[in-house]
């Protein structure tokens with residue numbers, strides 16, 4: 037399987053939480069990501085969905101080693117990245133980039149847009165002549181829909197949608213194979229969201245990009261993704277190709293999520309049945325035993341409390357982690 | 366695809382307005398701050414060139430004009446002191462030394478404080494802990510005592526005073542910078558730089574320090590008057606600069622002794638000192654507002 | 662009589678960069694038991710319209726026009742007179758519940774305070790009412806929550822506390838400004854069903870400010886679309902969604918990816934940037950982004966006019982057929 041770009045195996049990120057008591061207080065662990073496995077093929081978009089705090093961002097950052105994983109492996113074209121030193125990892129950064137949720141916060145306010153976009157180039161290819169860098173920045177700017185003559189402007193002189201274009205240009209300038217998009221359109225106005233989604237899809241088509249598209253918006257994810265991974269409390273609940281996930285979701289959590297998304301059509305929206313979830317997301321410090329979803333699951337039984345469900349195949353390219361998916365139908 | 370994609374590539378780049386330029390523009394709209402800058406600039410200019418062009422030398426003794434009040438005919442604008450030296454030129458000289466001490470000490474504190482604080486904050490963890498405990502210990506030492514001992518042991522020496530003051534002032538600077546660095550470190554643009562493959566030293570230089578300069582600028586406007594005051598205080602105690610050189614503190618100390626017989630000896634240096642401190646205050650307020658317009 | 666009747670409301674802000682006209686003469690009224698949805702992108706004046714009604718404009722803001730609350734002009738009232746109405750007959754809930762809850766006071770104290778000041782209830786009676794209200798907004802273990810501080814609750818829980826607080830005095834009008842934007846979809850669904858329930862049961866007039874057309878589709882009876890401080894289209898929810906008549910409304914609907922549809926190739930985005938209120942184009946404010954613009958749009962600002970019973974729009978084009 038040569039077309040697998042990224043292979044994540046049993047990845048864990050546990051944060052130490054200091055608990056009260058100066059002396060003797062034992063460290064507790066917040067399991068932000070707890071044993072996630074999946075692989076991504078070249079040119080594919082994998083959507084990662086789930087409620088806030090379920091570990092989506094942490095997962096994306098751990099893959100890029102912006103956060104150190106606690107366990108597990110990240111294979112990039114078959115090479116294990118997890119053992120690499122900071123410096124070795126740094127050299128891999130030209131292959132994998134990231135776009136952030138808050139586009140303005142991710143831009144250094146004291147740098148010109150040209151310098152911001154050029155940064156990965158200047159950092160990773162220090163021998164490139166200045167003129168060449170400038171040329172590449174200008175052409176990337178027009179590629180993402182920014183006026184190249186704005187190259188000497190500062191971030192605060194742009195508006196919402198344009199910030200994110202700057203972020204996209206910075207990620208694209210080294211022509212990476214993979215971009216982790218962490219909620220790239222969540223902070224944008226509806227009319228601008230569509231522009232950025234289109235831009236990402238255009239870039240993907242032109243350069244064969246692979247995208248990890250993290251979002252809590254299941255409508256956008258449906259539009260942009262080929263496959264979708266549903267995360268809950270740091271664990272994979274369901275992993276499927278787009279059509280089977282939206283047509284026949286197997287996991288009770290996925291179903292609840294999908295049913296709760298408002299549809300901009302009064303007739304449909306008012307007649308549809310929503311599967312309400314009881315209660316709130318439990319703390320990732322003390323996740324429920326067995327199936328982490330069981331405290332909110334309408335189908336939970338004793339087995340769910342006793343045993344962690346494995347991710348099992350339910351069809352071609354469709355996996356679910358639920359003891360009772362067969363009964364639920 | 367979107368607006369602007371077809372724009373001709375030949376269009377000349379538009380010049381951007383950096384945050385500093387914005388701040389400068391706002392500062393220039395602040396009347397109190399602008400007035401303070403003008404007054405301070407005059408004082409500094411006088412202090413720098415005054416002693417050269419003044420009709421009298423600062424250490425020249427006029428035995429027939431001892432302790433006279435302001436007397437324009439004799440050419441003593443501020444009068445003379447108890448040994449017959451021109452108080453005008455001495456006041457300017459004193460201001461010059463005070464400003465010099467302040468600038469030198471502030472620069473020393475800036476240099477050490479920014480690097481120390483930025484490294485502690487950015488590296489974090491144990492290094493940060495160690496570095497900041499050291500600062501805490503230094504803080505706990507009674508610093509006046511520390512400076513006085515230095516002065517007593519090594520004699521009164523202006524260079525030593527620069528170093529001593531700077532070495533004390535950097536502690537606060539380091540704390541401020543470290544705090545700022547900790548917040549900056551978690552800002553997304555620093556994470557973006559890491560993801561872009563930028564090395565750590567370069568992140569500190571290119572992203573952390575430029576973004577620190579705002580709070581640092583505000584702190585500078587507080588440090589300079591503070592150093593001037595401390596120097597005055599040391600001089601007042603007789604530990605400052607050495608005769609016949611002088612500083613505002615020395616002059617005020619001398620003036621205070623003669624307050625009843627020769628009040629001008631206190632009034633003029635004290636007025637100059639007060640004016641300078643006021644100016645720094647207004648400038649400081651102006652800089653803070655200009656850098657953070659939402660804060661008002 | 663309408664619960665609230667806003668006439669020719671203008672809201673402006675003085676800034677160092679000059680005057681910003683955030684609301685540019687809008688009219689709107691809401692009846693009892695009715696929910697009106699206000700949609701538009703950020704900066705279109707949705708929130709400021711109702712901040713003016715609540716007397717909560719920032720200090721550099723001024724409002725002109727009329728705001729009649731149950732027939733009484735409330736625009737320009739002093740804060741003492743307004744406090745009779747605010748939090749009592751007219752309540753507002755915000756996107757970020759943390760800003761509206763006092764961090765160092767227990768939930769219970771904040772809830773009972775509303776009742777003791779506005780309704781003159783005793784401590785005990787107020788506490789009982791507060792617990793009952795928390796139950797109504799489906800907060801588990803309400804008695805325990807009363808003793809907790811805001812930061813001890815999750816975001817969804819806090820938003821429900823805010824709603825409970827807003828409803829304690831059984832207001833005639835509830836203004837909800839992006840009430841679910843900060844919430845997860847599963848919690849959003851709960852909060853929305855709660856609001857629907859209240860509207861139906863208590864006959865509260867409801868203003869729902871949001872950028873999410875899906876939320877509006879589920880709850881609103883009437884929809885008002887705002888752009889650059891102006892109402893550009895208004896009508897009953899069914900027809901707005903099935904038959905949008907203003908290019909901006911149409912653009913918004915088309916640019917939304919939908920969960921009930923398989924992704925087509927591209928979304929139809931509205932081109933360009935949201936308007937800069939200080940540099941609005943001549944004529945129609947939407948013109949630079951409008952696919953239907955023609956000469957007249959540049960010269961003349963379109964007025965909001967009736968186009969069908971209950972429907973109004975501000976656009977020179979009568980019909981939106983495809984243009985070459």
Ligand SMILES: Nc1ncnc2c1ncn2[C@@H]1O[C@H](COP(=O)(O)OP(=O)(O)O)[C@@H](O)[C@H]1O
Nearest residue numbers: 051066068087088089090091092093094095320
């Ligand atoms: N540095 C950290 N220390 C402790 N907890 C953290 C840290 N970063 C994230 N978390 C926690 O990890 C969990 C997952 O966070 P995140 O990945 O941001 O979720 P999402 O992206 O789905 O919103 C949350 O409970 C969050 O509070």
Ligand code: SF4
Nearest residue numbers: 327330333340358359
């Ligand atoms: S394993 Fe049990 S608790 Fe978990 S989702 Fe399936 S039925 Fe629900």
Ligand code: SF4
Nearest residue numbers: 945948951958976977
């Ligand atoms: S008036 Fe003209 S520019 Fe404005 S929305 Fe209608 S067609 Fe478009």
Ligand SMILES: [Mg+2]
Nearest residue numbers: 089092093219
């Ligand atoms: Mg996140």
